[in-house]
Amino acid sequence: MSDPVRLGIAGLGTVGAGVVKIVTKRAETLAARAGRPIQITAVSARTRDKDRGVDLSPFAWEDDPVALAARDDVDLVVELVGGDSGPAKSTVEAAIANGKDVVTANKALLALHGQALAEAAEAKGLCLRFEAAVAGGIPCVKALTEGLAGNRIERVMGVMNGTCNYILTRMEDAGLPYDTVFAEANALGYLEADPTLDVGGIDAGHKLALLASIAYGTRVDFEGVKLEGIERVSIADIRHAADMGFKVKLLGVAQMTGRGLEARMSPCLVPASSPLGQLDGATNMVVLEGDAVGRIVMRGAGAGEGPTASAVLADIMEIARGTRLSTFGQPASTLKAGTRAHSGGPSPYYLRMDLVDKPGALAKIASCLGDAGISIDRMRQYDHPESTAPVIVVTHKAGRPSLDAAIEAMAETGVLIGEPVALRIEQLD
Numbered sequence: 001m002s003d004p005v006r007l008g009i010a011g012l013g014t015v016g017a018g019v020v021k022i023v024t025k026r027a028e029t030l031a032a033r034a035g036r037p038i039q040i041t042a043v044s045a046r047t048r049d050k051d052r053g054v055d056l057s058p059f060a061w062e063d064d065p066v067a068l069a070a071r072d073d074v075d076l077v078v079e080l081v082g083g084d085s086g087p088a089k090s091t092v093e094a095a096i097a098n099g100k101d102v103v104t105a106n107k108a109l110l111a112l113h114g115q116a117l118a119e120a121a122e123a124k125g126l127c128l129r130f131e132a133a134v135a136g137g138i139p140c141v142k143a144l145t146e147g148l149a150g151n152r153i154e155r156v157m158g159v160m161n162g163t164c165n166y167i168l169t170r171m172e173d174a175g176l177p178y179d180t181v182f183a184e185a186n187a188l189g190y191l192e193a194d195p196t197l198d199v200g201g202i203d204a205g206h207k208l209a210l211l212a213s214i215a216y217g218t219r220v221d222f223e224g225v226k227l228e229g230i231e232r233v234s235i236a237d238i239r240h241a242a243d244m245g246f247k248v249k250l251l252g253v254a255q256m257t258g259r260g261l262e263a264r265m266s267p268c269l270v271p272a273s274s275p276l277g278q279l280d281g282a283t284n285m286v287v288l289e290g291d292a293v294g295r296i297v298m299r300g301a302g303a304g305e306g307p308t309a310s311a312v313l314a315d316i317m318e319i320a321r322g323t324r325l326s327t328f329g330q331p332a333s334t335l336k337a338g339t340r341a342h343s344g345g346p347s348p349y350y351l352r353m354d355l356v357d358k359p360g361a362l363a364k365i366a367s368c369l370g371d372a373g374i375s376i377d378r379m380r381q382y383d384h385p386e387s388t389a390p391v392i393v394v395t396h397k398a399g400r401p402s403l404d405a406a407i408e409a410m411a412e413t414g415v416l417i418g419e420p421v422a423l424r425i426e427q428l429d
């Protein structure tokens with residue numbers, strides 16, 4: 001058997017402890033599969049004396065993860081500290097400077113600094129791998145990088161934030177408003193320390209930016225992801241969408257268009273009967289479409305100790321087996337600076353608006369849409385005990401600029417109360 005791969009694990013929280021558990025309990029199987037032992041030599045965390053449900057006594061301890069990354073008895077640094085700067089970034093940089101391969105679950109770090117870190121690693125012939133960073137246990141990074149390497153990728157889609165999917169599902173199932181379900185999710189410990197990372201779509205946007213880079217050979221461009229969170233999704237929209245056969249999902253979509261890379265993470269309507277529509281609770285789904293393979297749908301746990309550690313182990317095993325892949329599927333120095341296509345291509349839209357309840361109000365709204373070249377597919381008006389009339393319109397395919405022009409014109413009609421809600425209906429056929 002070959003020499004062992006010696007791991008230094010920085011961060012012993014949910015994921016770090018999970019990785020230690022798998023490496024410890026499955027040592028024999030891992031060694032057989034990799035053809036060499038996988039050994040932990042050193043670990044680091046903020047607090048040494050804490051019960052993590054694992055025996056850390058066989059490993060050297062470092063208070064400072066940067067020192068761990070410089071140790072001579074470490075070949076591969078596993079960064080599980082988290083955060084887009086500070087100790088996580090210094091640890092990865094130190095590992096690369098000291099000639100160590102790196103495995104990380106840190107989507108924020110890679111979405112913001114992935115290009116520079118991958119270039120630094122690859123310039124030294126090192127690996128920097130991140131399966132756990134996107135949709136946790138779902139092996140979507142490997143599917144895209146390896147399994148679909150022969151395809152032109154036509155579209156990448158996904159529900160990649162379990163917390164948001166939990167909130168939207170629970171709002172629908174229990175008929176509860178956003179604020180109540182947000183508080184519940186918080187009490188259950190679902191939310192990140194900074195909840196806007198989840199509900200603002202930022203965490204899912206980081207993940208989409210990483211997948212888009214692999215899919216389209218472009219530099220990671222998180223700033224280019226058009227982000228909209230779920231904070232404004234109301235129980236009314238969830239109910240009306242359901243009435244019309246749709247579910248509301250925080251959906252990420254990336255595709256290369258003639259105008260450049262379109263990447264967006266926003267609440268969308270999807271058919272209730274589609275796999276995305278049927279994704280309930282804190283589960284994730286990644287949909288990959290390739291010209292040769294067609295559509296691949298992967299569903300599973302996007303977070304949690306076991307699923308995330310499983311993905312970290314996949315990267316460790318890849319490196320241990322001697323497979324040396326570029327971070328983003330091709331050398332980082334060859335990734336193109338992508339052009340951004342800000343508005344998505346034409347699509348049907350769901351519009352909800354409150355109108356004053358007087359003759360001709362609906363006609364004025366319809367003519368704003370008509371003047372912008374937008375055709376109406378379906379329209380519904382709901383019971384309204386008060387003097388405002390809630391109206392739902394589903395349009396035929398329309399470009400977002402035309403829709404925005406129609407909404408601007410509606411504001412001038414004097415029949416609109418408040419701002420309309422416009423949600424894209426994502427076409428899945």
Ligand SMILES: NC(=O)C1=CN([C@@H]2O[C@H](COP(=O)(O)OP(=O)(O)OC[C@H]3O[C@@H](n4cnc5c(N)ncnc54)[C@H](O)[C@@H]3O)[C@@H](O)[C@H]2O)C=CC1
Pocket residue numbers: 010011012013014015016044045046047063064065079080081082083087105106107108132133136302303304305308
């Ligand atoms: N928890 C999950 O389900 C998932 C987590 N991830 C990512 O995995 C990474 C780790 O996440 P968790 O395990 O949940 O975090 P956590 O907060 O449970 O653990 C973080 C660990 O880093 C250590 N740490 C923090 N600052 C440190 C410092 N200055 N020096 C030394 N150690 C320090 C902490 O002591 C702790 O052991 C993050 O990048 C996260 O985004 C990715 C997918 C899912």
Ligand SMILES: N[C@@H](CC=O)C(=O)O
Pocket residue numbers: 136160161162163164190191192198203302303
């Ligand atoms: N906050 C994330 C955790 C994993 O990345 C989520 O809710 O999916």
Ligand code: NA
Pocket residue numbers: 131132133134135136137138139140141311
């Ligand atoms: Na993954």
